[in-house]
Amino acid sequence: xxxxxxxxxxxxTGHIWDDNLRELSNPxxxxxxxxxxxxxxxxxxxxxxxxxxPVGQQPTQGIMGWSQMDxxxxxxxxxxxxxxxxxxxxxGMTAKEILAAPGLSQYTVASAKVLFGDNxxxxxxxxxxxxxxxxxxxxxxxxxxxxxxxxxQTITMGRKGIMTAHGKLLSDAEIDSLANAxxxxxxxxxxxxxxxxxxxxxxxxGKGMVVLGSANLTDGIYRFAxxxxxxxxxxxxxxxxHGVNDVTEPKTREAVMPSFSGRLSEDDIKKLAVxxxxxxxxx
Amino acid sequence: xSGKESTASKQSVVDDLYAESAHWNLNxxxxxxxxxxxxxYWRKVKWLAAFSWIIFFIGPYFQWGDRQAILFDIPHRQFHxxxxxxxxxxxxxxxxxxxxxxxxxxxxxxxxxxxxCGFFCFQTIWTDVFTWLxxxxxxxxxxxxxxxxxxxxxxxxxxxxxxxxxWLLISVLTGISFVAWFYDVFDLWRDLFLLQAGSxxxxxxxLFTAGTYVLAGYMREQVxxxxxxxxxxxxxxxxxxxxxxxxxxHRGEPRGRLRKxxxxxxRTTGDCVDCKQCIAVCPTGVDIRHGQQEGCIMCALCIDAxxxxxxxxxxxxxxxxxxxxxxxxxxxxxxxxxxxxxVWVYSAIMSLALFGIAYGFTAxxxxxxxxxxxxxxxxxxxxxGSIQNKYTLKILNKMTTDITVTVRAEGxxxxxxxxxxxxxxxRRGKVTARTVFVRVPKPMLSAETTPIVFSVQGEHDNQMxxxxxxxxxxxxxx
Numbered sequence: 001x002x003x004x005x006x007x008x009x010x011x012x013t014g015h016i017w018d019d020n021l022r023e024l025s026n027p028x029x030x031x032x033x034x035x036x037x038x039x040x041x042x043x044x045x046x047x048x049x050x051x052x053x054p055v056g057q058q059p060t061q062g063i064m065g066w067s068q069m070d071x072x073x074x075x076x077x078x079x080x081x082x083x084x085x086x087x088x089x090x091x092g093m094t095a096k097e098i099l100a101a102p103g104l105s106q107y108t109v110a111s112a113k114v115l116f117g118d119n120x121x122x123x124x125x126x127x128x129x130x131x132x133x134x135x136x137x138x139x140x141x142x143x144x145x146x147x148x149x150x151x152x153q154t155i156t157m158g159r160k161g162i163m164t165a166h167g168k169l170l171s172d173a174e175i176d177s178l179a180n181a182x183x184x185x186x187x188x189x190x191x192x193x194x195x196x197x198x199x200x201x202x203x204x205x206g207k208g209m210v211v212l213g214s215a216n217l218t219d220g221i222y223r224f225a226x227x228x229x230x231x232x233x234x235x236x237x238x239x240x241x242h243g244v245n246d247v248t249e250p251k252t253r254e255a256v257m258p259s260f261s262g263r264l265s266e267d268d269i270k271k272l273a274v275x276x277x278x279x280x281x282x283x
Numbered sequence: 284x285s286g287k288e289s290t291a292s293k294q295s296v297v298d299d300l301y302a303e304s305a306h307w308n309l310n311x312x313x314x315x316x317x318x319x320x321x322x323x324y325w326r327k328v329k330w331l332a333a334f335s336w337i338i339f340f341i342g343p344y345f346q347w348g349d350r351q352a353i354l355f356d357i358p359h360r361q362f363h364x365x366x367x368x369x370x371x372x373x374x375x376x377x378x379x380x381x382x383x384x385x386x387x388x389x390x391x392x393x394x395x396x397x398x399x400c401g402f403f404c405f406q407t408i409w410t411d412v413f414t415w416l417x418x419x420x421x422x423x424x425x426x427x428x429x430x431x432x433x434x435x436x437x438x439x440x441x442x443x444x445x446x447x448x449x450w451l452l453i454s455v456l457t458g459i460s461f462v463a464w465f466y467d468v469f470d471l472w473r474d475l476f477l478l479q480a481g482s483x484x485x486x487x488x489x490l491f492t493a494g495t496y497v498l499a500g501y502m503r504e505q506v507x508x509x510x511x512x513x514x515x516x517x518x519x520x521x522x523x524x525x526x527x528x529x530x531x532x533h534r535g536e537p538r539g540r541l542r543k544x545x546x547x548x549x550r551t552t553g554d555c556v557d558c559k560q561c562i563a564v565c566p567t568g569v570d571i572r573h574g575q576q577e578g579c580i581m582c583a584l585c586i587d588a589x590x591x592x593x594x595x596x597x598x599x600x601x602x603x604x605x606x607x608x609x610x611x612x613x614x615x616x617x618x619x620x621x622x623x624x625x626v627w628v629y630s631a632i633m634s635l636a637l638f639g640i641a642y643g644f645t646a647x648x649x650x651x652x653x654x655x656x657x658x659x660x661x662x663x664x665x666x667x668g669s670i671q672n673k674y675t676l677k678i679l680n681k682m683t684t685d686i687t688v689t690v691r692a693e694g695x696x697x698x699x700x701x702x703x704x705x706x707x708x709x710r711r712g713k714v715t716a717r718t719v720f721v722r723v724p725k726p727m728l729s730a731e732t733t734p735i736v737f738s739v740q741g742e743h744d745n746q747m748x749x750x751x752x753x754x755x756x757x758x759x760x761x
Binding site: 125126127128129136138139140141216219220221278279280281 | 657658659660663664665666667668671673701718720
């Protein structure tokens, strides 16, 4: 082909189609070549400075000693440095003192969000709104008291209240009558309340006792919310009949708050206590 | 039509085409344009317009109170413009400002062509200054062309090095001045010398230095031809009524050289003596006698050149002048401004934008309140039978001092704002967040959602400031 090039003296490559369609070998523009060689140099310099070649077990490290992991750790250290100021203060303070310091409690609420999400939200909901069988943390109705110390103690030690199953002790009619009185918010109106011994735990006025963790039966806030298709009356009856955490009763309600002392540090628990307190129900 | 005539007319069509293509010259920057510099009226106007850019260099040094008069403080998300501080929340004013200037460009172009390109554009002005330096250091265009072609010698190196050093100095100053609008200028100079300025500052200065040096020193008119979108946009804004530098071909054609001894009465040619001075002075290498074209930035330097030549040979000035196509071609009188729809429409939009900006500045509320209703849970039943809602208030204080504010809430009857007496310090130039709880007795709620209005109030300089916002109070389903 090249021997009898019909276009002699032209910078064609000798590739000719359809008589006259030919490939020319024009040099690329100068700026393009400059950019091309600059990229090549860039690539070489980069390879020397930074980790690049996958040789053996470990890639070449680059003479700068840079690594992505180091940069990540550096970033973490920076964040820790910002937090350190608050964290050291929190270490030396009680939960109550943290609560009283506006800047610190703000930091605590912001930083304990993750702790709450990891440890508490599964049962109590992301915003402390509770769930079926799990108490609401955002209201002011506390079984064991809503003071910051109480909350801290609850998280540290856990809670397990007990209510005897009354199915064997009370007739269906009596349970019915009591449940209706409780739903009306006025348990003492039913003479059974005093006679059958409810007052022993729930108090003369039916408002519960913080020491025992017994529920306030007068405020319309229920420890056990009705499940799908159930009425509140049904759940009250069920609780009276089967009790709570009664080992002798197979159908008893289970209500256990686990202890977090082994899982979380004291500082984390303090933070969580402040966080829960700030849901709006703290007292 | 006989065969002969047909051939002849064909030939004339082809001749026309060839004549046209002869003028067609694609300026892709193969040759550096060394434009001749001549004085004149428009040259003076051009310098005056160029001087308006002085504010770019000295603007950052003006002080207002204890800070820079105009400072676009990006790290702190604050723009300081004289007495006003603009936070991101007021950024809609920037949109109006941009609208205003976009329309200003449009109206100026519609009426008088690319005046921005010719007189105010930084590309034109920096190039003008760079070539002015070139002329003063290396001499007139002829000499410069010779120097470019001359072999390397000590004198050539000295001349070129001096020029490039001065160009670089201007470029660096341009970069520093740009950064100074975003960085306290005195701190900037100190930090630059102590090598303490941030990488963003150095990077920006480097970018602007390189940009100025390359664009004004080397690329010049190529930027207007091939890089700048505004050049093309403005090109299409021009219409028949736009007043642009035009060659009066009725007067000029047929052009012909001036002959020695020929008296003006005997002359058969037009006024144009084909001296090509209009091309020689053109910074973009355009021949204006071909009519309006993409390369023309309408700097009017050809008008000066032609007027000077016309003055010398005793013919009336204005062979090249600011004239509309309509006036030139159809000899129509230009319509007065107030009869042109464009003027009215553009002016109306511009006034609206200006009005909006003015309103924005006068109504910059010093306190602004945003309310976020907590959604998890939407509401909480309290032991006293009331319903509690949780809100996060975001209080924006745009002033330069902290102020103490109290929160109020108005809504359904029986509403209680928990800790109503608690005051909050709204930090200056920042958003302060505060969580508040509102309780309403359940019987007072007639619907699932009820409107509630929050307000914050604070005193500053014996003046009561207030910000308020409506939100909703949510209760159980009814």
